Amino acid sequence: MTHSRLLYERLAEDLQEFIVAGNLRPGERLPSVRRLSQERRLSVSTVLQALRQLEERGLIEARPQSGYFVRQTSAPRAQPDARVTPDSPVLVDVSQRVMRVLQTSRKTGVAPLAFALPAPELLPLAALQRLYGGVVRRHPRLLESGPFIQLDNAALVRQLVLRAMAWEKPPAANEFVITNSCTEALALCVRAVTRPGDTVAVESPAYYLMLQLLETAGLKALEIPTDPRTGLSIEALDLATRDGKVAACLLVPNASNPLGNIMPDEHKRRFAKLSAERGLAVIEDDIFGDLHFGNERPRPIKAFDKTDNVMLCSSFSKCLSPALGMGFVATGRYRQQVALQKAITSGATSAVTQQVLAEYLESGAYDRHMRTLRRDYERQVNAMRTAVAKYFPAATRMTEPQGGLVLWVELPAELDAGALYDQAIAAGLAYVPGELFSASGMYRNCLRLNCGNPHTPAIDDAVRRLGALMARHLRAP
Amino acid sequence: MTHSRLLYERLAEDLQEFIVAGNLRPGERLPSVRRLSQERRLSVSTVLQALRQLEERGLIEARPQSGYFVRQTSAPRAQPDARVTPDSPVLVDVSQRVMRVLQTSRKTGVAPLAFALPAPELLPLAALQRLYGGVVRRHPRLLESGPFIQLDNAALVRQLVLRAMAWEKPPAANEFVITNSCTEALALCVRAVTRPGDTVAVESPAYYLMLQLLETAGLKALEIPTDPRTGLSIEALDLATRDGKVAACLLVPNASNPLGNIMPDEHKRRFAKLSAERGLAVIEDDIFGDLHFGNERPRPIKAFDKTDNVMLCSSFSKCLSPALGMGFVATGRYRQQVALQKAITSGATSAVTQQVLAEYLESGAYDRHMRTLRRDYERQVNAMRTAVAKYFPAATRMTEPQGGLVLWVELPAELDAGALYDQAIAAGLAYVPGELFSASGMYRNCLRLNCGNPHTPAIDDAVRRLGALMARHLRAP
Numbered sequence: 001m002t003h004s005r006l007l008y009e010r011l012a013e014d015l016q017e018f019i020v021a022g023n024l025r026p027g028e029r030l031p032s033v034r035r036l037s038q039e040r041r042l043s044v045s046t047v048l049q050a051l052r053q054l055e056e057r058g059l060i061e062a063r064p065q066s067g068y069f070v071r072q073t074s075a076p077r078a079q080p081d082a083r084v085t086p087d088s089p090v091l092v093d094v095s096q097r098v099m100r101v102l103q104t105s106r107k108t109g110v111a112p113l114a115f116a117l118p119a120p121e122l123l124p125l126a127a128l129q130r131l132y133g134g135v136v137r138r139h140p141r142l143l144e145s146g147p148f149i150q151l152d153n154a155a156l157v158r159q160l161v162l163r164a165m166a167w168e169k170p171p172a173a174n175e176f177v178i179t180n181s182c183t184e185a186l187a188l189c190v191r192a193v194t195r196p197g198d199t200v201a202v203e204s205p206a207y208y209l210m211l212q213l214l215e216t217a218g219l220k221a222l223e224i225p226t227d228p229r230t231g232l233s234i235e236a237l238d239l240a241t242r243d244g245k246v247a248a249c250l251l252v253p254n255a256s257n258p259l260g261n262i263m264p265d266e267h268k269r270r271f272a273k274l275s276a277e278r279g280l281a282v283i284e285d286d287i288f289g290d291l292h293f294g295n296e297r298p299r300p301i302k303a304f305d306k307t308d309n310v311m312l313c314s315s316f317s318k319c320l321s322p323a324l325g326m327g328f329v330a331t332g333r334y335r336q337q338v339a340l341q342k343a344i345t346s347g348a349t350s351a352v353t354q355q356v357l358a359e360y361l362e363s364g365a366y367d368r369h370m371r372t373l374r375r376d377y378e379r380q381v382n383a384m385r386t387a388v389a390k391y392f393p394a395a396t397r398m399t400e401p402q403g404g405l406v407l408w409v410e411l412p413a414e415l416d417a418g419a420l421y422d423q424a425i426a427a428g429l430a431y432v433p434g435e436l437f438s439a440s441g442m443y444r445n446c447l448r449l450n451c452g453n454p455h456t457p458a459i460d461d462a463v464r465r466l467g468a469l470m471a472r473h474l475r476a477p
Numbered sequence: 478m479t480h481s482r483l484l485y486e487r488l489a490e491d492l493q494e495f496i497v498a499g500n501l502r503p504g505e506r507l508p509s510v511r512r513l514s515q516e517r518r519l520s521v522s523t524v525l526q527a528l529r530q531l532e533e534r535g536l537i538e539a540r541p542q543s544g545y546f547v548r549q550t551s552a553p554r555a556q557p558d559a560r561v562t563p564d565s566p567v568l569v570d571v572s573q574r575v576m577r578v579l580q581t582s583r584k585t586g587v588a589p590l591a592f593a594l595p596a597p598e599l600l601p602l603a604a605l606q607r608l609y610g611g612v613v614r615r616h617p618r619l620l621e622s623g624p625f626i627q628l629d630n631a632a633l634v635r636q637l638v639l640r641a642m643a644w645e646k647p648p649a650a651n652e653f654v655i656t657n658s659c660t661e662a663l664a665l666c667v668r669a670v671t672r673p674g675d676t677v678a679v680e681s682p683a684y685y686l687m688l689q690l691l692e693t694a695g696l697k698a699l700e701i702p703t704d705p706r707t708g709l710s711i712e713a714l715d716l717a718t719r720d721g722k723v724a725a726c727l728l729v730p731n732a733s734n735p736l737g738n739i740m741p742d743e744h745k746r747r748f749a750k751l752s753a754e755r756g757l758a759v760i761e762d763d764i765f766g767d768l769h770f771g772n773e774r775p776r777p778i779k780a781f782d783k784t785d786n787v788m789l790c791s792s793f794s795k796c797l798s799p800a801l802g803m804g805f806v807a808t809g810r811y812r813q814q815v816a817l818q819k820a821i822t823s824g825a826t827s828a829v830t831q832q833v834l835a836e837y838l839e840s841g842a843y844d845r846h847m848r849t850l851r852r853d854y855e856r857q858v859n860a861m862r863t864a865v866a867k868y869f870p871a872a873t874r875m876t877e878p879q880g881g882l883v884l885w886v887e888l889p890a891e892l893d894a895g896a897l898y899d900q901a902i903a904a905g906l907a908y909v910p911g912e913l914f915s916a917s918g919m920y921r922n923c924l925r926l927n928c929g930n931p932h933t934p935a936i937d938d939a940v941r942r943l944g945a946l947m948a949r950h951l952r953a954p
Contacts, residue, residue, distance in 0.1 A: 095817060095821070099813070099816075099817050099820070102820065120618075120620075120621040123620070125618070125620040125621055126617060128620055129613040129617055129619065129620055129829075130613065132609050132610070132612075132613040132829055133609070133610040133613050133614060135609075136606040136607065136609040136610050137610060140603060140606055141597075141602070142606065142800065143597075143600070143602040143605055143606055143798040143800045143801065144597040144602055144798075144800070151799075151800060151802075179823075180657045180802070180823050180824070180825055180826070180827075181823055181824040181825040183820075183821065183822065183823060183824035183825070184822065184823040184824065184825075187821065187822040187823070191693060195695070196673035196674075196695045197673075209821055212821040213821060213822075216668060216817075216818065216821060216822075218672070218673045218695070315825075317824075317825065321620040321621075321828075322628075322824075322825060323619065323620045323621070323628060323825065323827070323828035323829075324620065324825065324827065324828075325628075325657070325802075325825035325826055325827035325828070325830075326825075326827075327825075336576070339576075340572055340576055340693075341693065343576070343579065343660075344572070344660065344664065344686055344689040344690060344693060345660065345661065345664040345690075345693075345822065346656075346657050346658055346660060346661040346664070346823060347657070347658040347659075347660035347661065347794075347799075348657055348658040348660070348661075348792075348794065348799060348800065348801065348802035348803075348804075349657070349802055350657075350800070350801065350802035350803075350827045350830050351798075351800035351801075351802070352606075352609055352800075352829070352830065353802075353827050353829065353830070
């Protein structure tokens with residue numbers, strides 16, 4: 001790189017960062033060429049080169065006799081569109097890349113924008129800890145609870161059943177299997193209803209952990225187009241399952257991960273009907289269901305399931321603490337297969353923690369806590385959206401989450417969030433690259449941001465620097 | 478069945494039970510035909526028919542002019558011999574049968590002879606429960622512990638490392654992954670080092686859970702002859718692994734399940750060397766290692782592992798409580814693969830329970846408890862051996878466990894413990910049929926008994942009735 005090239009590129013980057021940071025709004029005039037030349041001690045031709053580059057990137061426009069202006073971008077913060085997916089199922093290979101993100105993003109000093117984890121200060125950790133003390137005093141024989149299958153705590157199961165009483169067809173107590181996490185619940189269900197080589201339908205984009213589960217179980221993923229407003233396309237699933245070659249469907253209908261949308265009830269009803277007709281095993285991740293931003297708790301697909309072919313998985317890791325180690329699955333007709341998988345792939349579930357959770361739910365403390373936490377997450381997601389709108393390149397799109405704690409960002413098409421990940425980490429910035437949400441390499445220009453933390457100036461600054469990093473890599477068209 | 482047949486069979490059964498219960502010793506004379514006829518109000522010919530049946534079963538012999546005598550059986554309580562195993566690996570299909578035993582044997586009123594579970598009164602449950610209270614008071618921020626991978630508690634890992642300090646090559650702290658159970662540890666390791674279709678070498682007989690793991694992972698089992706005194710045959714493993722087609726070896730070298738023997742150190746050393754040379758991934762279940770009956774804690778194969786190809790799995794479910802939900806694996810060179818499996822198949826491990834366990838180990842309470850528990854189990858295993866010797870048919874063999882809490886019983890060859898299981902359950906008696914310890918249908922005339930309970934009169938009576946049931950089914954040769 002020649003010296004003069006370095007000079008104009010630096011200027012272009014600085015100007016771009018200045019613009020995407022919101023210091024100049026669309027329609028506002030940039031400083032004059034002469035002023036830039038004087039202030040930066042650069043030749044006029046170098047300044048002109050820098051401005052031409054920004055013009056090529058679509059950030060600014062020259063107006064004859066008037067100078068350079070920040071471009072009006074049309075609907076700059078639109079939602080991403082649903083994408084066309086491959087017709088055929090593919091083997092998955094994302095695990096190594098997910099592990100890399102997991103390892104690098106957790107280093108000290110890296111902004112917590114990657115994994116969907118809440119800030120500890122939002123969680124009722126002290127109350128839960130105190131409850132352990134009370135529980136072991138009041139129930140001195142918890143650790144006697146016996147043989148290694150079916151350690152399910154009856155009081156906890158009762159609470160889970162109570163919460164489903166309003167559904168058209170609430171699950172029975174004996175459908176429930178208590179697990180160590182929602183992750184474990186999903187893994188047990190996948191193994192319960194598939195054999196290596198089977199095809200499993202997933203949303204597109206799909207939660208990367210689901211893809212990892214398919215990968216390690218030797219299963220193929222069939223990506224189904226998914227709309228950021230209404231969720232998985234029932235029509236596409238209908239087409240894809242006509243030949244009977246899809247063994248199961250894995251999805252997150254409530255506050256989808258990563259899209260954040262809630263599938264409308266009418267779609268859930270159609271989905272339940274279709275999957276019943278096709279005899280399709282459905283594995284539904286409802287972990288964000290209690291984190292809706294609207295007034296009503298959205299129902300899961302399981303609420304409309306008349307033939308017991310839906311397995312509902314969830315946990316309290318996003319609402320109470322990831323360190324609890326407690327999740328569950330309502331197994332529908334697959335009780336025996338799921339219980340077998342539980343017995344042979346983990347066996348135990350902490351008897352003490354089950355009782356703690358049962359009493360926390362029973363007392364009403366959970367519902368009180370959730371009223372606050374939902375508002376916290378909604379505020380944080382909105383603050384993140386504002387920050388992305390302010391700091392990211394003009395053509396960036398993003399979702400309008402209806403719940404949960406993540407935001408899905410679609411960068412201009414020429415950006416590759418996976419390729420830029422190392423640079424981001426080097427700058428103390430993390431995210432989950434979009435390509436990890438696809439088995440077929442889609443979503444390279446997308447990324448997912450965690451909104452689990454209060455939007456502090458430090459978080460805002462991290463988003464600003466991330467936006468600037470992306471802007472710097474916008475190539476000329 | 479005709480009336481007279483019923484009569485003589487009843488008499489035969491009563492006499493047999495009387496003999497196997499030890500009321501008549503080898504060489505002693507049975508009551509005379511005339512006396513039996515009078516006392517039972519049966520015709521002489523009916524009595525003679527009954528006696529002829531017992532003679533055919535090898536229980537008694539007629540001596541001319543003297544009457545009927547209980548037969549001298551040669552070395553009636555010998556250990557079983559190692560058996561020849563199939564040359565080729567086979568797909569496994571035992572899970573449904575294991576689940577059936579699991580479900581039926583846990584019903585109220587069934588004697589707890591099936592699963593290897595300790596009686597609650599032998600465990601320090603009250604002390605552990607109290608510790609929960611103290612731990613949550615002293616460590617108010619446990620539930621903050623973070624992101625969903627690597628929830629490993631440093632104090633707990635330190636205790637595990639300390640316990641291995643005397644080994645030739647103790648594992649490093651960063652080798653450990655804390656799990657929800659030994660079962661989970663084994664499952665993670667199997668998935669970490671195999672692909673569906675791979676062949677895995679196992680002991681013969683093998684712990685049925687290992688076979689279930691292979692079954693659900695789509696792996697083939699290659700059964701390696703295993704001596705009830707010295708364990709898995711290193712020579713056979715040598716032969717079996719020459720072609721490089723064995724992906725891993727799963728075994729329980731310390732107080733093997735079900736044989737109860739401890740592999741001699743010299744064999745462990747040779748095993749470690751051979752597996753290193755062959756690049757064989759070894760998954761070692763050491764759950765009974767702390768339950769040795771001898772004075773010294775036997776070392777695991779991992780203690781002799783110079784190339785980090787051994788994964789050591791264990792938990793505290795046989796020593797502290799199956800309801801704790803806490804195990805671990807020292808991963809050797811497979812750390813990354815095992816951690817990946819942990820992240821995607823369960824994620825969480827209870828932060829509170831990890832600290833409880835760490836402090837229990839730290840305080841020395843565990844070692845004090847184990848000194849008592851080892852003696853308890855040894856006493857119970859010996860009492861079980863005495864009971865089996867007393868009540869089971871003459872040709873029955875059984876193991877001489879050097880640790881653990883199970884006894885392996887080899888019935889006369891014509892008995893099928895799997896086929897008799899339903900009758901046993903109907904009589905309130907349970908065991909694990911021997912066929913569940915083989916992928917190729919071996920060990921039909923064997924069964925495993927749990928010695929985890931104090932040998933009460935109720936347990937003794939259950940063993941007596943089980944022995945009588947087996948004796949009743951001895952067919953004529």
